[in-house]
Amino acid sequence: MSSLRSNGRPEPEVIVNFLDGHSYSKGKLEEGCRALNLDKPYPKPAKVPPSPHKVEDIDLIVREFEVTRSQAEKALSDANADVTEALRRQVEL
Numbered sequence: 001m002s003s004l005r006s007n008g009r010p011e012p013e014v015i016v017n018f019l020d021g022h023s024y025s026k027g028k029l030e031e032g033c034r035a036l037n038l039d040k041p042y043p044k045p046a047k048v049p050p051s052p053h054k055v056e057d058i059d060l061i062v063r064e065f066e067v068t069r070s071q072a073e074k075a076l077s078d079a080n081a082d083v084t085e086a087l088r089r090q091v092e093l
Contacts, residue, residue, distance in 0.1 A: 057083045065090050 051058065053076045060083065061072035067090075079085035 053077075053081055057081075057086075061086060061090065 051073050053073060057076060058069060058072045061067065061075055062069055064087070065072075067075075072086075075086040075090055076083070079089060
């Protein structure tokens with residue numbers, strides 16, 4: 001049984017005691033988490049529409065030029081989905 005304070009309430013359960021005298025209590029930690037609305041499930045991110053370009057074409061540009069997928073998709077879009085032209089433009093940069 002936990003010890004009682006002078007006001008009659010039980011002493012909070014201490015999770016960690018630090019050398020400087022501070023401590024975290026379980027009740028206060030749970031109260032802080034509830035205040036942050038951590039009890040609610042995280043909303044699902046919006047789905048990104050699929051790219052109109054071939055995955056192999058995008059992967060080729062990403063691998064060869066070490067750019068992000070979005071940069072590779074933009075390069076293909078600018079070149080009207082022509083891989084050769086997209087590669088040529090990347091070399092010119």
